[in-house]
Structures are given as structure tokens and as C-alpha cells.
Amino acid sequence: MYFKVISLNLIHSKFNPPKYYVILRMIVMKEVYLNWHKQLREEIEIISKVKWKKLGRTPRIVVISGMGGSGIVGDYVQVLANRRSDIPVFVTKDFKLPVWISDEDLVITISYSGNTRETIMCYKEALKAKAQVVVISSNGVLEKYAKEDNIPFIPVVKGLVPRASLPSMLTACLYTLEKFGIPLTDRGELEEAIDILRDGICEEEISEVAGKIVNKLPVIVALTDYAPLAWRFKNELNENSKIPVKVEVLPEWAHNDIVGWEKPYNVENYVALLLEPKIHANELELKILDFAKKYFREIGIETIEIPLYGKSLLTQLLYGSLYAGLLSVILARERNLDPLTTISITKYKEYISKHIGV
Amino acid sequence: MYFKVISLNLIHSKFNPPKYYVILRMIVMKEVYLNWHKQLREEIEIISKVKWKKLGRTPRIVVISGMGGSGIVGDYVQVLANRRSDIPVFVTKDFKLPVWISDEDLVITISYSGNTRETIMCYKEALKAKAQVVVISSNGVLEKYAKEDNIPFIPVVKGLVPRASLPSMLTACLYTLEKFGIPLTDRGELEEAIDILRDGICEEEISEVAGKIVNKLPVIVALTDYAPLAWRFKNELNENSKIPVKVEVLPEWAHNDIVGWEKPYNVENYVALLLEPKIHANELELKILDFAKKYFREIGIETIEIPLYGKSLLTQLLYGSLYAGLLSVILARERNLDPLTTISITKYKEYISKHIGV
Structure with missing residues (x-):
């Protein structure tokens, strides 16, 4: 049996947790991600x-x-x-x-x-x-x-x-x-996914990205086939790093949201993370990703490319999910917040328990 | 034939349009919405x-x-x-x-x-x-x-x-x-929708909401059945008012996004618009909307209730769409921007035309 999350039954809602505690919790969570394979x-x-x-x-x-x-x-x-x-x-x-x-x-x-x-x-x-x-x-x-x-x-x-x-x-x-x-999927694709998860991702690279996100609202931008991964990035940053996130999906983005940045205010509040499949058959889709990247840059929003490795869509999704997990716990550390606890979800669950019986 | 949009073939991309022009374009667009019935x-x-x-x-x-x-x-x-x-x-x-x-x-x-x-x-x-x-x-x-x-x-x-x-x-x-x-749907529901669109919406009420949105990032919050209307609000505010928008859907919101506001930074940047069906069978869903509203208020984010009138879901969706349309053109006027023109979508369309033949 490998390393798993041990619930410490400590809830820190009203004060900031001590730094060593946050680091301990971050290590626990990071280990879980690194053992996904x-x-x-x-x-x-x-x-x-x-x-x-x-x-x-x-x-x-x-x-x-x-x-x-x-x-x-x-x-x-x-x-x-x-x-x-x-x-x-x-x-x-x-x-x-x-x-x-x-x-x-x-x-x-x-x-x-x-x-x-x-x-x-x-x-x-x-x-x-x-x-x-x-x-x-x-x-x-x-x-x-x-x-x-x-x-x-x-x-x-x-x-x-x-x-x-x-x-x-x-x-x-x-x-x-x-x-x-x-x-x-087939066994070969599952094995490819296991291999790529075992290889892990360079922590230095991810730390650099985390540093660029602090105090910004990240906009995760992805092609339609990768939209679930964009939502996953959002959810991980919500739950582990405790920050709000916005998701945009291409090409739909280019039919409405794009106009929302034409006369932008507060561009310094945002950073765009573009999910870029590294092996991908569709040239047109890559061109559209490129269009979006240049668009954000032109209006003064910093863009960060998140590379998605893997031959199959399954592997790319899992690689990206590992990236999202690690990024979100590293960002939690930067913000000195416990990545594991999600107090407000617990509150919601208690609230609806009062209103429905199971 | 009733009043329709006349394209004036004037594009103002690099400078702010004169105020009378913006007002003219706003009136044109508003008339189209008010004639939806x-x-x-x-x-x-x-x-x-x-x-x-x-x-x-x-x-x-x-x-x-x-x-x-x-x-x-x-x-x-x-x-x-x-x-x-x-x-x-x-x-x-x-x-x-x-x-x-x-x-x-x-x-x-x-x-x-x-x-x-x-x-x-x-x-x-x-x-x-x-x-x-x-x-x-x-x-x-x-x-x-x-x-x-x-x-x-x-x-x-x-x-x-x-x-x-x-x-x-x-x-x-x-x-x-x-x-x-x-x-x-049936003819009765279509007639109900026509009636409610004909009644229109109090412009003063909408202007007040527009005033609260200026310079903020609106978060549109809706129950799952009304999620398309939340997206519609977003798209209208994107295209007519030229502002970015974030959408959250309940109850999914309470399983991840909710945590993103636990240790909020920059709460003053946001305003939450909650889409509230006024006739609705499901008590539980209204309780959850209420939970979300209180949650946003507690963390210091202003909340605005957008009432959705109508007996049928169809009517509620169309009423809400009319609200979104009017709100977005009024906000465009506040920002002195032409609601009709969407230059960046045109740019995107030109870009992809180069890369695909039809």
C-alpha cells in the first residue's frame, strides 16, 4: 500500500494555519498526485x-x-x-x-x-x-x-x-x-498513461507558473475536446488553492467571450492559461489556439502555455490533470493555505442534509 | 414590418465613438429587444x-x-x-x-x-x-x-x-x-411568452443593476435548468457591453467553485447576479439558491437578484433573455460603447477563413 492522505481532523477556518502544517499537508497531497501511476x-x-x-x-x-x-x-x-x-x-x-x-x-x-x-x-x-x-x-x-x-x-x-x-x-x-x-480505450493507452504519470512533471516549471497566478484570476483556455481538463484545472485551483477561476472553450470563445476583452478594464487582474496538446492531428484547432494566445497578449494579458504530453487523448487528459493537481497544491503553499480542507463544501453538505432526507 | 437593425457600416475600433452615435445604436438595439414579442x-x-x-x-x-x-x-x-x-x-x-x-x-x-x-x-x-x-x-x-x-x-x-x-x-x-x-412546448406557452415579452421590463430597475456592474466582473449564478440563461447573460454582456463574465451553475458550484471564495482576494472586483425563477416547483433548488446568495454576501460580494417571471420554463428563459439583452445595451451606454459592433468576432472569422475552405 502506498502513501495516502491521512485526515488530521484539524480545521482552521478562522485563523491562518501554521506554516509547517501547511507544508505537511501540501506534501501529503503532492505525494498522492505523484503516486497516481x-x-x-x-x-x-x-x-x-x-x-x-x-x-x-x-x-x-x-x-x-x-x-x-x-x-x-x-x-x-x-x-x-x-x-x-x-x-x-x-x-x-x-x-x-x-x-x-x-x-x-x-x-x-x-x-x-x-x-x-x-x-x-x-x-x-x-x-x-x-x-x-x-x-x-x-x-x-x-x-x-x-x-x-x-x-x-x-x-x-x-x-x-x-x-x-x-x-x-x-x-x-x-x-x-x-x-x-x-x-x-485499450490496455496500450492505459499503459502509456501510467508511464507518463510515473515520469511526473518538473516542479520548478510548475512553481514558476504558480508564481504568475498569485493574486490574479486565471482564465483557463482549451479546445472543445479538452474542455473537461479546463474544468478540472478550475476545480483543482478552487479546492486546493482557494481561488476563483474562469474557463473558456474554443472555438465557442471566439463567438462571444472574445468581445468581452475588446475594451478591457482591469486586464492586470487576469492571466490566461492555454492548454496545448503537443501531439494533435488537427492543424485548424492549433491555429485557433494560436489566435487566442495572440489575442490575449495583444490586449496585455499574460499568457502561459500548459503543454499536454501523450499520444492518446486519455493520456493528455491525465497528464494535464496531474499538472493541475501539482500546480494547485504549490499555489496553496504560496498562499499559506491548507490544500486538503474544503470547509465550505462541508457547510453546503450540512445545509442540504437539513432539507432532504436520503 | 417592425423596426429592425440597420447596419450603418461604421466601424469605430481605434477611437471612442461620439456619444450621440452610441445612443443611436443603443436605441436601435433596444428597440429590437422590445419588439421580440x-x-x-x-x-x-x-x-x-x-x-x-x-x-x-x-x-x-x-x-x-x-x-x-x-x-x-x-x-x-x-x-x-x-x-x-x-x-x-x-x-x-x-x-x-x-x-x-x-x-x-x-x-x-x-x-x-x-x-x-x-x-x-x-x-x-x-x-x-x-x-x-x-x-x-x-x-x-x-x-x-x-x-x-x-x-x-x-x-x-x-x-x-x-x-x-x-x-x-x-x-x-x-x-x-x-x-x-x-x-x-404548446401554443399556450408560446402565447404566455409573447405576452410577457410584450409587457417588457422596467428600465429604471435594469439601469440600477447596470450601475452596479460597471467596472466589476459579474458572476452569473443559476440552477442547472437555467444554466443556458446564465450563458446567455454572459454572451450578451460580452457582445453588447464588451466586458468579461463568469458563470456558475448550482448545485455543481457548491462542490468546487465555492471553495475558491473561502480565502478571497479582490472581492471588490466581483458582483454576483443570481437568476431566480419566481414560479418554481422545486423547494430544494430555491433553498440552494438562497444558500449561494448568503454565501456571497457573507464574504463581501454584492449580490443582485434577477427575477425570472413566467409559468413555464420557456417563458422564464425568454423573459430572462430579454432582461439580459436590455441590461447589456444599457451597460454599453454607461461605458459609451457601441453595442452592435463586434469587431473581434469579425477578425476571428477572417482568420479562420484563411485556414479552411468551405
């Missing part, structure tokens, strides 16, 4: 032991339900499916499912904790709609329900904060889809 | 004359392809479908379609000008995939192609800037879906 391999081990009673029917449509660090897995799978699958993938991040879900569909509910209220409500609706249902989780109410309801349950690596379990949840989801006749 | 009725007239050679087969899935002011129509239709349809609606804002599109699907391509490069490429891909295809446009290459290819063509009200033709394009799209066996 082991996490991915551990998940492959876990799913090899899952026993399916019967193989699923190939659905009309796959709906992935989840929130935050669990829900982002659906976004990753959606762009992979848009490039490879005969079956569409639809993502929902809400208390309710679309009414069109029927017994022809597959609903994959993902909740790392197994206790996400929104996802539990969707799980119940999916059963009512007589859809095929799968639960991906490490624990909680959803694991219990799945066992009671005789629903396939795919376990993920335990003992992490949800956002740090991305490789495990993503692998579990890809495995599930394969069982339903929807292969989105 | 007539535009919607005119579109009902137009589509009543469309001759379908045969009724379409009900598809497996509907894909709506479009960019900017045309693409947003797809987002509106998607949330309406999520509440009412047996058939899922998928929106794509890119140069390419998902590979899963087949002859079982319906692809609706929407481009007000008919010359949007991205949408033209998707149109061609849709034909190649042997999907059923419909074109919604006022003009351009897509109208020509549709006629050559014997593809159903639904005309919209002519002579507007794309973003100002929302009621017309949305009505055309809803009509198309009805022809394919997917009714998402």
Missing part, C-alpha cells in the same frame, strides 16, 4: 476481481451522474466517447435526471464518498426509470444501496479525497463501459 | 408557410450544432427536452460532430447568417453520417446547400444581428422538433 495500476487490480453476474446490454445512451471531483469523470468519458463510441455519453450534475431516461439506457452513478446527496437522488430516479444502473464508489450509502438492490458495484481505491482519486474513478468508469460493449 | 409572432407566421415534403422519423437522439448566438438555442432546447422529451438533445459547438452520429439521429444546424464555418463543417459531416438534417438560418451558404441537397430549410426573421434573433431561432427549432415527433 500506482493508483491507476491498483484500480486495474481491483476491477480485475469484480464479478459481474451477467454482461450488460449495450444501451441507447449512457448517462453519467456525479458531482465535483466525481462528476468530472463523466466529462472526461464524454469527450473520449465523442471521438470513439457508437453510443453517446451524457453527463448530469444535478439532483434529478433528464425525464428521457428509460430502460434502454445505462446510468452510471459516481460518488467517491458514496454519500453525495445529488447522486443518491439520481440513483433512485434511475432505478425508478428502470434503466440499467452501475455504482462507482469507495464507500457510503451508495455501496450499501447497490448491494441491497443487486446493482453492479465497482469499488475504487479507498482513503483519498475525491478529487485525488481521478485515475481510479476514471479507470473504473472505462472498465464499466467496456463491459457494456463500449470500449473507449 | 412581434418577432416571435412573425416567426410563427413564417413557419406556418414552410412546406415539408414528408414528416421526419423520430430520431434516437437530436444533435443541435451552432455557435454563439445561434448555438445558445441548442442549450435552451436541451433543458426543455430534459424536462419533457423522450428523446435526448445533445448540443455541439465545434468544427466537428461526435463520431456516434448515425442515420438514426437528427442533426439540426443553426446559423443565423448561414455562413458560420464551424456549423457548415458540421452540416457536411451530418450528411456524410447519413443523419436526418435540418437547416435553420436566415441566409447564406447553408440556405444554398440545403436547397441543393434537398434538406428541410426553416427560415427565420431576416435583418437582425444573430444574438437579437433568439425568439425567432428558438421558435423555428421547437417547430422542427415537433415535426419529428418531439413536442417540447
Whole structure:
């Protein structure tokens, strides 16, 4: 068993935590990211032991339900499916499912904790709609329900904060889809991803980027296929570094947001991070990224290129996710903030618990 | 024929336009918005004359392809479908379609000008995939192609800037879906929408909101069903008022973005606009909106409630869109900027024209 997050049960909401404590927490979180390659391999081990009673029917449509660090897995799978699958993938991040879900569909509910209220409500609706249902989780109410309801349950690596379990949840989801006749990746691509995660990323380079972000509002700019990664950057910077972030997706950006910078005010408040796939077939898309980069520079906004290495889209997404994770914990250290604790999410969860029963 | 936008063919890129000119352009644009009720009725007239050679087969899935002011129509239709349809609606804002599109699907391509490069490429891909295809446009290459290819063509009200033709394009799209066996609204709801658009919105109230936004970054906050309206607010403020905007959707916001404000810096740069449906069945969702509002207030960010009137979701979306339109032109006047011209989009279109042939 490799190094995992140990919850220290210390909450620092009203005062700044001591520096040594922040550094300790940062090291813990960074270690989790740097061990993603082991996490991915551990998940492959876990799913090899899952026993399916019967193989699923190939659905009309796959709906992935989840929130935050669990829900982002659906976004990753959606762009992979848009490039490879005969079956569409639809993502929902809400208390309710679309009414069109029927017994022809597959609903994959993902909740790392197994206790996400929104996802539990969707799980119940999916059963009512007589859809095929799968639960991906490490624990909680959803694991219990799945066992009671005789629903396939795919376990993920335990003992992490949800956002740090991305490789495990993503692998579990890809495995599930394969069982339903929807292969989105192959073993070679998974191995490429493991290799690139093992290689890690130069910390000096990331520290330099973190230094440029401090006290700015980062605008993460990505091509449509990489939009989920832009959202991931945002979520990681939100949760680990405690800063707001804005996301823009190309080419849609060039049809409205672009005008928002024509007569810019406060340009010094922003910094643009452009996600640049290093191996990419589509010349046109790279030209558009280039256009956006020059546009931001011309109006006086600093631009930073985040290179995405890897041959496959899967690897590029995972490499970029590792970058986002490391960047966000390094930025937390710069700001002297504990990357692990997310007090306001806890407050929200307590608030909605009062208003719904599960 | 009612008052429409007259292009004055004056471009002011390098200097500030004279005040009387800005006011004139603002009046033109405002008149277009205030006449939306007539535009919607005119579109009902137009589509009543469309001759379908045969009724379409009900598809497996509907894909709506479009960019900017045309693409947003797809987002509106998607949330309406999520509440009412047996058939899922998928929106794509890119140069390419998902590979899963087949002859079982319906692809609706929407481009007000008919010359949007991205949408033209998707149109061609849709034909190649042997999907059923419909074109919604006022003009351009897509109208020509549709006629050559014997593809159903639904005309919209002519002579507007794309973003100002929302009621017309949305009505055309809803009509198309009805022809394919997917009714998402009824005549009663359309009449309710026309009534509420005719009533207009108190300009004083909107001016007050505009005054609070000047020199800030607005964060538009909405529930999932109203997310397309939040994007619409963003796009209108981008294009008409020339300011950047950030969008947050509930409940997803409470799983990541919320943490970004825990240790906020520069809170004085932001203002939060919350889209609040005034008739809404779901108590839980209103509680969550309330939670978000209090959260922003506690950390010192000014919050503004934008009320959404109307019984149906369709009416609420159109009422909110009218609000967004008027707010954005009034803000343009405050900033002494021409709301009509969007120079940077033109630059982008010229740029990509060099890199792709149609």
C-alpha cells in the first residue's frame, strides 16, 4: 500500500494555519498526485476481481451522474466517447435526471464518498426509470444501496479525497463501459498513461507558473475536446488553492467571450492559461489556439502555455490533470493555505442534509 | 414590418465613438429587444408557410450544432427536452460532430447568417453520417446547400444581428422538433411568452443593476435548468457591453467553485447576479439558491437578484433573455460603447477563413 492522505481532523477556518502544517499537508497531497501511476495500476487490480453476474446490454445512451471531483469523470468519458463510441455519453450534475431516461439506457452513478446527496437522488430516479444502473464508489450509502438492490458495484481505491482519486474513478468508469460493449480505450493507452504519470512533471516549471497566478484570476483556455481538463484545472485551483477561476472553450470563445476583452478594464487582474496538446492531428484547432494566445497578449494579458504530453487523448487528459493537481497544491503553499480542507463544501453538505432526507 | 437593425457600416475600433452615435445604436438595439414579442409572432407566421415534403422519423437522439448566438438555442432546447422529451438533445459547438452520429439521429444546424464555418463543417459531416438534417438560418451558404441537397430549410426573421434573433431561432427549432415527433412546448406557452415579452421590463430597475456592474466582473449564478440563461447573460454582456463574465451553475458550484471564495482576494472586483425563477416547483433548488446568495454576501460580494417571471420554463428563459439583452445595451451606454459592433468576432472569422475552405 502506498502513501495516502491521512485526515488530521484539524480545521482552521478562522485563523491562518501554521506554516509547517501547511507544508505537511501540501506534501501529503503532492505525494498522492505523484503516486497516481500506482493508483491507476491498483484500480486495474481491483476491477480485475469484480464479478459481474451477467454482461450488460449495450444501451441507447449512457448517462453519467456525479458531482465535483466525481462528476468530472463523466466529462472526461464524454469527450473520449465523442471521438470513439457508437453510443453517446451524457453527463448530469444535478439532483434529478433528464425525464428521457428509460430502460434502454445505462446510468452510471459516481460518488467517491458514496454519500453525495445529488447522486443518491439520481440513483433512485434511475432505478425508478428502470434503466440499467452501475455504482462507482469507495464507500457510503451508495455501496450499501447497490448491494441491497443487486446493482453492479465497482469499488475504487479507498482513503483519498475525491478529487485525488481521478485515475481510479476514471479507470473504473472505462472498465464499466467496456463491459457494456463500449470500449473507449485499450490496455496500450492505459499503459502509456501510467508511464507518463510515473515520469511526473518538473516542479520548478510548475512553481514558476504558480508564481504568475498569485493574486490574479486565471482564465483557463482549451479546445472543445479538452474542455473537461479546463474544468478540472478550475476545480483543482478552487479546492486546493482557494481561488476563483474562469474557463473558456474554443472555438465557442471566439463567438462571444472574445468581445468581452475588446475594451478591457482591469486586464492586470487576469492571466490566461492555454492548454496545448503537443501531439494533435488537427492543424485548424492549433491555429485557433494560436489566435487566442495572440489575442490575449495583444490586449496585455499574460499568457502561459500548459503543454499536454501523450499520444492518446486519455493520456493528455491525465497528464494535464496531474499538472493541475501539482500546480494547485504549490499555489496553496504560496498562499499559506491548507490544500486538503474544503470547509465550505462541508457547510453546503450540512445545509442540504437539513432539507432532504436520503 | 417592425423596426429592425440597420447596419450603418461604421466601424469605430481605434477611437471612442461620439456619444450621440452610441445612443443611436443603443436605441436601435433596444428597440429590437422590445419588439421580440412581434418577432416571435412573425416567426410563427413564417413557419406556418414552410412546406415539408414528408414528416421526419423520430430520431434516437437530436444533435443541435451552432455557435454563439445561434448555438445558445441548442442549450435552451436541451433543458426543455430534459424536462419533457423522450428523446435526448445533445448540443455541439465545434468544427466537428461526435463520431456516434448515425442515420438514426437528427442533426439540426443553426446559423443565423448561414455562413458560420464551424456549423457548415458540421452540416457536411451530418450528411456524410447519413443523419436526418435540418437547416435553420436566415441566409447564406447553408440556405444554398440545403436547397441543393434537398434538406428541410426553416427560415427565420431576416435583418437582425444573430444574438437579437433568439425568439425567432428558438421558435423555428421547437417547430422542427415537433415535426419529428418531439413536442417540447404548446401554443399556450408560446402565447404566455409573447405576452410577457410584450409587457417588457422596467428600465429604471435594469439601469440600477447596470450601475452596479460597471467596472466589476459579474458572476452569473443559476440552477442547472437555467444554466443556458446564465450563458446567455454572459454572451450578451460580452457582445453588447464588451466586458468579461463568469458563470456558475448550482448545485455543481457548491462542490468546487465555492471553495475558491473561502480565502478571497479582490472581492471588490466581483458582483454576483443570481437568476431566480419566481414560479418554481422545486423547494430544494430555491433553498440552494438562497444558500449561494448568503454565501456571497457573507464574504463581501454584492449580490443582485434577477427575477425570472413566467409559468413555464420557456417563458422564464425568454423573459430572462430579454432582461439580459436590455441590461447589456444599457451597460454599453454607461461605458459609451457601441453595442452592435463586434469587431473581434469579425477578425476571428477572417482568420479562420484563411485556414479552411468551405
